[in-house]
Amino acid sequence: MDISDVQFTRKTILVTGATGFLAKIFVEKILRVQPNIKRLYLVVRASNPHVALQRLHSEIFGKKLFKIQKEKWSEKFSTFLSEKVVAVAGDVSLHNFGIKDQILIEEMLEEIDIIVHSAATTRLDERYDVAMATNTVGAYNVMNFAKMCSRIEVLLYVSTAYVSGEAELILEEGFHMGQTLKSPLKLDINLEKKLIEEKLSELKAQNVNERTITSIMKEFGTIRAHFHGWSNTYTFTKSMGEMLVTNMKGNLPLIITRPTMMIGTHSQPFPGWIEGVRTIDFVFVEYFKGALTSFVGHPKTTIDLIPADMVINSMIIALLVHSKSNSSNSLIYHIGTSLGNPIKLSDIQDIxxxxMTKEPWLKNSGKSGAFYEKFTFNPSYTEVHEFPQNKRSRLKRIINIYRPYLHFSGIFDDKNTEKLRMAIKGVGSVERKFNLDPKSIDWKDYLMNVHFPGLIKYSMQPKM
Incomplete structure (x- = not known):
C-alpha cells in the first residue's frame, strides 16, 4: 500500500491502560503528530471521572515525555487537552469497563473508530487471579465492547512476542482456542478461571492473610503456566487473551502487535525517555550502582531489545494500513530486532x-572507571550468598524470572512488520516521523549515549 501521508483526521481513538509506559508514548505521539484527531478516550483505573482526570494529568501529561508539546502549546496546552482528551474511569476486567454513566457509554459506542488495547499487568509473576482478570478477561471485555461500536474500523491488541514459546525461528502466527505449548494438552480458559475461584475460596476458608494469599496465588499462576508450557503467568495470560480476541472477532479487523523487550525511546519525542526499571534494565541499574557484577544468562544469547518509540511507530502504521484496507483479516506483527539487527549478551557486557569506564556513575564513592569489574553473564549463576540475607530471596526470584529470557535461543520472524516498513519506504516525511527500522539502531551509540543516560536520569534519580 502506498502511504503518502499518515492521517487520523477526525478519528476517535479509545486507549486502555492509558497510564502504562507504552500507552503514554502512544498518546504523546498521536497528540503531537495527529492534532486533528477528533477525540482520545483514555481509560484509567479510578473510582470516578474526577480521580481519572487527576491521574491523567499527574501520571501522563505531567511527565517530561510531554515537554515538546508543552513548549509548542505553552499556556494553551490545557485547553488543547480538554478539547481532545476524555478521561474515562474504568476497569477492563469489568463489562463495559465498569462505566456507570450510560450517556458516556452511548457516546463512546457511537464515536469510536479505533481501539488500542494496551491495558495489562506486565509483572511476570503476577498473582494468577489478577493476571487472569486483566490480561485475559480484560481482552474478552474489550473485544465485546469493540463489537458494539457502530463505527469501529480496527482493534489493536498489544501482546508480547514471548507468548509463542521458544523455537529457532518464531513465526508471526496466532493461537487457536485451546492451544497449548505442550501439544497433547488442551487449554480450557473457563476451567482455569474455575481453578482460580476454587483456590481463592479454599484460602479464604482457611482464614489466610492477604500476604500469604498473594504469595500462593503467584505460585499457582506459575504452576499453571508451566503445566501448559509457558514460562510465566504473564505470557500465559496474554496468550489466552490472544486466543479470545482472535476467536471472537468475527468480521472486525484485528491487529495483534507482539513487541519484544521494550526499552527507552530511540529518538522521539526525544532520545532516552523511559519509565521504571524494565526487563534487562534491572541488570544495568544494579551494575551502575555497583551492586551486581554477574547475572544469569549465556553470553551467546541474542537478546531482543526494541526502543519503545519504534513499537509505537509500528503500531500507528499498522493501524493506518488496516483502517484503509477494508480487510477483516487479522495480522500479527513481531516488533523486535533479533532478525534485522541482533545484539548478543556478550556485546552488552562489552558496552x-x-x-562505566568512560563515565562512572558512582563518582562520589571515590571509585574511578578502572575499578569497575567487567560485567559477566554466567549460564549457571547462583552467587546469591554474597548478598545480605534480606536481599537473597528477592534476587533468587529475579534470577528464576529472567532465566528463560537470558537463555532464549529463538529469533522472531517479522515478515508482516517488514511489509509496514516497505509501505513507508521512500516516503521521506513519513519515514522520518515513523522510524520502525531496527537496522537504523547503532547499538553501541544508542546504549552508551541514549539508553544508559536515560535510565540514570529517569529511573534511577529521585523525582525524575
Missing part, C-alpha cells in the same frame, strides 16, 4: 563496561 556496559565501556560505558
Amino acid at each position: 556496559m563496561h565501556c560505558y
Whole structure:
C-alpha cells in the first residue's frame, strides 16, 4: 500500500491502560503528530471521572515525555487537552469497563473508530487471579465492547512476542482456542478461571492473610503456566487473551502487535525517555550502582531489545494500513530486532563496561572507571550468598524470572512488520516521523549515549 501521508483526521481513538509506559508514548505521539484527531478516550483505573482526570494529568501529561508539546502549546496546552482528551474511569476486567454513566457509554459506542488495547499487568509473576482478570478477561471485555461500536474500523491488541514459546525461528502466527505449548494438552480458559475461584475460596476458608494469599496465588499462576508450557503467568495470560480476541472477532479487523523487550525511546519525542526499571534494565541499574557484577544468562544469547518509540511507530502504521484496507483479516506483527539487527549478551557486557569506564556513575564513592569489574553473564549463576540475607530471596526470584529470557535461543520472524516498513519506504516525511527500522539502531551509540543516560536520569534519580 502506498502511504503518502499518515492521517487520523477526525478519528476517535479509545486507549486502555492509558497510564502504562507504552500507552503514554502512544498518546504523546498521536497528540503531537495527529492534532486533528477528533477525540482520545483514555481509560484509567479510578473510582470516578474526577480521580481519572487527576491521574491523567499527574501520571501522563505531567511527565517530561510531554515537554515538546508543552513548549509548542505553552499556556494553551490545557485547553488543547480538554478539547481532545476524555478521561474515562474504568476497569477492563469489568463489562463495559465498569462505566456507570450510560450517556458516556452511548457516546463512546457511537464515536469510536479505533481501539488500542494496551491495558495489562506486565509483572511476570503476577498473582494468577489478577493476571487472569486483566490480561485475559480484560481482552474478552474489550473485544465485546469493540463489537458494539457502530463505527469501529480496527482493534489493536498489544501482546508480547514471548507468548509463542521458544523455537529457532518464531513465526508471526496466532493461537487457536485451546492451544497449548505442550501439544497433547488442551487449554480450557473457563476451567482455569474455575481453578482460580476454587483456590481463592479454599484460602479464604482457611482464614489466610492477604500476604500469604498473594504469595500462593503467584505460585499457582506459575504452576499453571508451566503445566501448559509457558514460562510465566504473564505470557500465559496474554496468550489466552490472544486466543479470545482472535476467536471472537468475527468480521472486525484485528491487529495483534507482539513487541519484544521494550526499552527507552530511540529518538522521539526525544532520545532516552523511559519509565521504571524494565526487563534487562534491572541488570544495568544494579551494575551502575555497583551492586551486581554477574547475572544469569549465556553470553551467546541474542537478546531482543526494541526502543519503545519504534513499537509505537509500528503500531500507528499498522493501524493506518488496516483502517484503509477494508480487510477483516487479522495480522500479527513481531516488533523486535533479533532478525534485522541482533545484539548478543556478550556485546552488552562489552558496552556496559565501556560505558562505566568512560563515565562512572558512582563518582562520589571515590571509585574511578578502572575499578569497575567487567560485567559477566554466567549460564549457571547462583552467587546469591554474597548478598545480605534480606536481599537473597528477592534476587533468587529475579534470577528464576529472567532465566528463560537470558537463555532464549529463538529469533522472531517479522515478515508482516517488514511489509509496514516497505509501505513507508521512500516516503521521506513519513519515514522520518515513523522510524520502525531496527537496522537504523547503532547499538553501541544508542546504549552508551541514549539508553544508559536515560535510565540514570529517569529511573534511577529521585523525582525524575
